[in-house]
Structures are given as C-alpha cells and as structure tokens.
Amino acid sequence: MVSFEEVAETVVELFRKAETELPEDVIQALKNAYEQEDNEVARNTIGAILRNIEAARGLKVPMCQDTGLPIIFAEIGRDFSLDFNLRDAIIEGVRRATKEVPLRPNAVHPLTRENPGTNIGPHVPLITVDVVEGDTLKLTVMPKGAGSENVSALKMLLPSQVGNVERFIIEVVKNAGGKPCPPIIVGVGIGTTFDGAAKLAKKALLRNVTSMDEFERGLLEKINSLGIGPGGLGGKTTALAVLVETGYCHTASLPVAVNIQCWANRRASAVLR
Amino acid sequence: MAEHWLKTPIGKNEILNLKVGDVVYITGTMITARDEAHVRMLEYFDEGRELPFRIEDVVIYHCGPIIVEDGGKYRTISAGPTTSARMNPLTPRVLEKVDRMVIVGKGGMNEDVVNALKGKGVYLAYTGGAGALAAQTVKTVRDVYWKDLGMPEAAWVFEVENFGPCIVGIDSRGNSLYKEVEKKVEENFRKILSQP
Numbered sequence: 001m002v003s004f005e006e007v008a009e010t011v012v013e014l015f016r017k018a019e020t021e022l023p024e025d026v027i028q029a030l031k032n033a034y035e036q037e038d039n040e041v042a043r044n045t046i047g048a049i050l051r052n053i054e055a056a057r058g059l060k061v062p063m064c065q066d067t068g069l070p071i072i073f074a075e076i077g078r079d080f081s082l083d084f085n086l087r088d089a090i091i092e093g094v095r096r097a098t099k100e101v102p103l104r105p106n107a108v109h110p111l112t113r114e115n116p117g118t119n120i121g122p123h124v125p126l127i128t129v130d131v132v133e134g135d136t137l138k139l140t141v142m143p144k145g146a147g148s149e150n151v152s153a154l155k156m157l158l159p160s161q162v163g164n165v166e167r168f169i170i171e172v173v174k175n176a177g178g179k180p181c182p183p184i185i186v187g188v189g190i191g192t193t194f195d196g197a198a199k200l201a202k203k204a205l206l207r208n209v210t211s212m213d214e215f216e217r218g219l220l221e222k223i224n225s226l227g228i229g230p231g232g233l234g235g236k237t238t239a240l241a242v243l244v245e246t247g248y249c250h251t252a253s254l255p256v257a258v259n260i261q262c263w264a265n266r267r268a269s270a271v272l273r
Numbered sequence: 274m275a276e277h278w279l280k281t282p283i284g285k286n287e288i289l290n291l292k293v294g295d296v297v298y299i300t301g302t303m304i305t306a307r308d309e310a311h312v313r314m315l316e317y318f319d320e321g322r323e324l325p326f327r328i329e330d331v332v333i334y335h336c337g338p339i340i341v342e343d344g345g346k347y348r349t350i351s352a353g354p355t356t357s358a359r360m361n362p363l364t365p366r367v368l369e370k371v372d373r374m375v376i377v378g379k380g381g382m383n384e385d386v387v388n389a390l391k392g393k394g395v396y397l398a399y400t401g402g403a404g405a406l407a408a409q410t411v412k413t414v415r416d417v418y419w420k421d422l423g424m425p426e427a428a429w430v431f432e433v434e435n436f437g438p439c440i441v442g443i444d445s446r447g448n449s450l451y452k453e454v455e456k457k458v459e460e461n462f463r464k465i466l467s468q469p
Contacts, residue, residue, distance in 0.1 A: 040274075048438070108423070174459075178379070178381050231379065233398065
C-alpha cells in the first residue's frame with residue numbers, strides 16, 4: 001500500500017521535475033518556432049528561452065523565478081486503497097518542495113498580503129481530486145505563474161452568442177499582449193458552469209501541445225496572425241498551441257474561460273500503485 | 274541595431290543615447306523592486322525620507338527572485354523579470370523624484386510611463402521567464418532592504434556581470450516598441466474579425 005511518506009516525496013520530486021525540466025513537446029514547439037521566426041528580436045527572445053531551459057536543466061534550478069502557485073491534480077482509482085489523508089500528504093510535499101527545490105514562497109493572504117513563507121494556506125495548494133477506474137493514484141503537478149494567470153479571463157456569454165466564442169478567446173490574447181511571457185499556450189474551457197469552465201480551461205493546459213484538432217489549429221493560426229510575438233516585441237509566434245475542452249452547459253448559458261499559460265508550460269505526473 | 278555594454282552608475286548621456294531596438298548588457302548594481310517595494314518607495318517620498326539606496330546610480334529590476342541563505346550569505350537561484358505593467362500606476366510618481374533612471378522588466382509599460390521617461394530614462398526588456406539564465410549573471414547579492422515584504426517583494430541588491438541581452442523597449446524620446454506592436458496588433462485583430 002502507498003504510504004503518506006511516498007506521496008509526500010513524490011510531490012517533492014514532481015515539483016523538482018516540473019520546475020527544472022520543461023516537457024519535450026513544449027521544447028520541440030519552441031524549437032520549431034525558433035526556426036520559423038525571421039524577425040531578429042523574436043528569434044533572439046526564443047533563443048534566450050531555449051538557452052534558459054538548458055541552463056535550468058543543467059544546473060537543476062527553476063527555469064523561472066516565479067515557481068507558481070502550487071496546483072495538484074489527483075486521479076484516484078476506485079480500487080486504490082488509502083489509509084491516510086491524501087490532502088495532508090500533498091500539503092506536506094509542497095511544504096518540503098518549497099525548501100528543497102526550492103520554490104519561491106508565493107502564497108500570501110489575499111487581503112493582508114501576509115506571506116507565511118511555506119506556500120501553504122487556506123485552499124493552497126490547490127488540489128483537485130477525481131475518482132477514476134483502476135487501482136492506481138495518478139498525481140500531476142502544475143505550478144502556475146501569475147504573469148499569465150493575471151491576464152486570463154472568463155465570460156458568461158448568452159446562448160445566442162455562439163458566434164462570439166472565437167472573438168472572445170482572441171480578444172483575451174490580444175489584451176494580454178506581451179504581459180504573460182509569450183509564446184503562450186492558450187487553455188480554453190467552454191461549457192459547464194462558471195467555475196467548471198475555468199477548471200476545464202486549466203485542465204486543457206495539461207494536454208500535449210501537439211494534440212490539436214482542426215478547430216484548435218484554426219484558432220492558433222488566427223492568434224498568431226495578431227503579431228504580438230515572443231515577449232510582446234512582435235513576430236509570428238504569439239502562441240505555441242490552443243487547447244480547448246468542452247462540456248455540456250445549461251440551456252440558458254454559455255460560459256467561456258480562457259486560461260493563459262506562459263511558454264513555461266510546466267507539468268509533471270507520476271503513477272503510484 | 275546598436276549594442277551597448279553599460280556599467281553602473283549609467284550616465285545621463287548614455288541613457289539618452291539609447292534607442293528602441295538597441296541591445297544592452299549591464300554590469301554593476303541592480304536592485305529588485307516590484308509592487309510592494311514601489312509602494313514603500315512612495316511612502317518614503319510622502320514622508321520626506323531619504324531612500325536607503327540611490328535609484329539614479331543603480332538599475333531598477335522588476336524581479337522577485339528566489340534566494341537561498343547559505344552560511345549567512347545570500348545566493349540567487351532564479352531571477353527573471355516580472356510583469357512590469359503592474360508597476361504602471363506607481364512608476365511615474367517615482368520618476369518625478371529622480372533625474373535619471375534605468376528600468377529592466379518584461380512585457381512593457383503604458384503611455385503614462387513612456388511620457389514620464391521622456392528626457393530622463395529608459396525601459397529595457399529582458400526575456401520573460403529566463404530566471405535560470407539571469408541568475409547566472411548575478412555574481413553576488415550584496416544587500417537586501419525591506420526584507421519584511423517577503424522574498425519576492427523585498428529589494429535585493431545584485432552585483433551583475435553582463436546581464437543581458439536586454440532590448441530597449443521604451444527610450445527617453447517617447448518611442449515605445451510595445452506601442453508600435455500594439456498598433457499593428459489592433460489592425461490585425463480587426464482584420465481577423467472581418468474574415469468570414
């Protein structure tokens with residue numbers, strides 16, 4: 001049986017991996033973008049990003065000083081047995097990761113802005129637990145930086161405004177400009193509820209960036225024709241991918257959430273049994 | 274585009290000489306300051322107190338680094354730029370109090386800052402998220418002010434060597450690369466919307 005200690009240590013190792021090594025699909029997308037850019041400033045910016053990724057991996061240090069707010073997705077198999085509080089074990093992992101990786105202590109009280117220095121507080125780390133088939137526990141960490149989170153947006157469109165969904169998504173990216181560290185990855189959640197759409201948008205960001213369908217590719221093309229470019233300094237590459245998740249919604253509503261992710265699309269998973 | 278290798282304190286003529294698109298490398302002293310440090314600077318000004326550091330002689334870096342304490346010494350782990358736009362409402366008031374200023378950040382700043390920089394300062398863009406790369410150029414952490422604000426918000430004093438490449442995003446003559454890009458992006462946005 002998996003122990004409290006095993007879960008806590010897995011969380012530490014997942015944060016270490018996510019913060020210091022970018023997933024291969026994202027690196028490849030950045031390399032492709034580097035080849036396609038002919039604007040000198042844009043090329044230099046992507047070049048610096050690629051050198052930074054190498055430096056972080058080589059030195060085993062976080063690729064970005066904003067190590068994000070700790071977010072954890074847990075998928076627990078219905079035949080997986082647990083004799084401790086999973087939430088407590090994940091929290092312990094975040095506490096240790098903050099010291100050991102190290103993570104920047106980003107979590108503060110929203111009003112007093114007081115910083116406990118541990119990345120632990122009410123509702124933080126943000127933990128989502130889904131019960132799935134099987135007998136394993138899958139843990140995924142997704143540290144989310146504020147530069148990109150701050151330019152994300154959600155809108156409750158009217159059911160008659162289906163034709164405005166694309167416009168809203170592209171408008172959010174346009175308004176974000178260079179602030180979220182482009183080239184970005186655009187996570188979109190369409191449907192369910194106010195909170196559900198936001199969760200779908202965030203979960204979309206966990207997908208492989210090459211797994212786009214026709215609708216997503218079409219959106220990516222439009223977003224890249226905006227010309228925001230790497231760092232917001234102009235160029236062809238505003239986004240590396242657009243990933244959309246949809247869910248059914250109430251007949252009277254049409255929620256659309258756009259969660260912007262910087263080029264540092266950090267994520268790491270492990271399966272425990 | 275021209276390349277400049279600058280050493281702090283950076284002279285006023287050197288600052289006025291920089292043009293948008295130029296590449297800049299910095300050697301010398303940089304002080305990190307983000308939202309909370311800016312608010313505190315303004316409190317000092319309002320109370321008529323002297324800041325504990327001279328803004329004119331250093332480079333203000335929009336950055337919340339990861340620092341570890343090793344045997345009483347500070348070491349920088351990762352130190353890339355933070356989103357400068359958050360300092361848009363605060364920076365013009367700081368600029369009123371100084372004769373010259375060099376700011377490094379990412380993502381650009383607004384028209385108010387472009388106007389406030391006229392004749393006295395520049396805004397340099399460093400690659401967003403390049404924290405590991407930036408930390409390599411930090412040779413020592415000489416000091417820290419306002420540590421009570423917490424690690425990301427405190428004012429850390431870095432001695433850097435060849436920090437860069439930075440791109441001049443806003444120069445002292447009212448030019449802004451971001452403004453130019455934004456204009457084109459607005460035009461492209463309208464074109465995209467008019468497509469069937």
